[in-house]
Amino acid sequence: MPVTYDDVVSAAERLCGVAAQTPVFTSRTLDGRLGAHVFFKAESFQRVGAFKFRGAYNTLSRLDDRARRNGVLTFSSGNHAQAVALAGRLLNIPTVIVMPFDAPAVKVEGTRGYGGEVVLYHRDETTREALGQRLAEERGLTVVHPYDHDHVIAGQGTVAKELIEEVGELDLLLAPVGGGGLLAGSALSARALSPRCRVIGVEPAAGDDAARSFRSGTIQTSLDPVTIADGARTPCIGERNFAIIRRDVSDIVTVEDGPLLPALRFLWERMKLVIEPTAALPVAALLEGIVSVRAGQRVGVILSGGNVDLAQMGDLFAHG
Helix, strand or coil, X not given: CXXXXXXXXXXXXXXXXXXXXXXEECCHHHHHHHCCEEEEEEHHHCHHHECHHHHHHHHHCCCCHHHHHHCEXXXXXXXXXXXXXXXXXXXXXXXXXXXXXXXXXXXXXXXXXXXXXXEEECCCCCCHHHHHHHHHHHHCCEECCCCCCHHHHHHHHHHHHHHHHHHCCCCEEEXXXXXXXXXXXXXXXXXXXXXXXXXXXXXXXXXXXXXXXXXXXXXXXXXXXXXXXXXXXXCECCHHHHHHHHHHCCEEEEECCCCHHHHHHHHHHHCCCCCCHHHHHHHHHHHCCCCCCCCCCXXXXXXXXXXXXXXXXXXXXXXX
């Protein structure tokens, strides 16, 4: 059966007391600039510093005894990797994480710090899916897909559920989109709790597979896009996610890397919120006018995570 809002509610119950209920921030400066009321759901304050913990814990907590004993495998550039590693530690489940060799060092170190076994690979030699499948078969591990999984989608949907329950109904809800788990889960919650809300996904222009998929009606690919929004460097959107997105999402737009830096600087300097480039995608879409906002509208923005390489960010801010 396809995932529904009831699954999001079930995930919220399972996450209660385990995941953080992250804070919501506002900015009078941005509200004045846009003529709207913007509510930032800061998943940078979530465990492991990203929304990914919600889906990972919801999924691992539902495994049977055999799968728990044998362990799980996933593949990720960083945030889902850390989330699965921490969820595994909390639930006493061994975890193996396939990560690209060029993944941000802070995310690789965080994954190991949470107890995950990291297996690095080179993008030009193999794919994470192929390597992951081989390791899973050799070791008898259960594969936990980072986004194309019902329990993952339901867990991610608790972000928008919390936001709308706290601030009330919204006119717009913006979320980054990579594989589509967060966007699909957000759409489920918005449809149930704020039916008139338009849900919009934002992805990097260099990896615009979700936008092309949305417009064509068929899943498109984007192999190894070069973008500072590393959390959105997925090869394609998930099939389960795509079915929900086609039904419940109003649009998917793209943002070039350049506008991400002013958006990051605004969040860092004016709001004192340290977020990663992927989380800045919806903010950049608002600041650039890519997503139009009418006067007085209530806009929700999901800041997906805050795991940044400070040295790399310093260089980006200094040199662009």
